[in-house]
Amino acid sequence: MTDEPQGARQPSEEELRAALEEQMKRITVKDVLLQTVITLINVSARKLGLAGDEAEKDLAEAKSGIEGVRAPTALGRANRRS
Numbered sequence: 001m002t003d004e005p006q007g008a009r010q011p012s013e014e015e016l017r018a019a020l021e022e023q024m025k026r027i028t029v030k031d032v033l034l035q036t037v038i039t040l041i042n043v044s045a046r047k048l049g050l051a052g053d054e055a056e057k058d059l060a061e062a063k064s065g066i067e068g069v070r071a072p073t074a075l076g077r078a079n080r081r082s
Contacts, residue, residue: 044069047059
């Protein structure tokens with residue numbers, strides 16, 4: 001017996017490619033920048049010790065993550081003005 005629901009199957013490589021192509025048609029650079037900023041903020045928070053365990057704390061990594069947020073947010077502000 002499998003863990004898949006009855007009648008479910010794995011999509012073929014062609015189906016996966018077609019789905020990715022559809023997603024790429026719809027996604028915007030703004031979407032990607034926003035998701036990148038959110039990811040950097042979340043990782044930086046963990047590296048600051050605000051989440052996770054103490055072993056994850058790494059202030060140099062947190063600083064890099066915070067600096068990494070600056071460029072996309074500056075780009076976003078510039079695009080709003082134009």
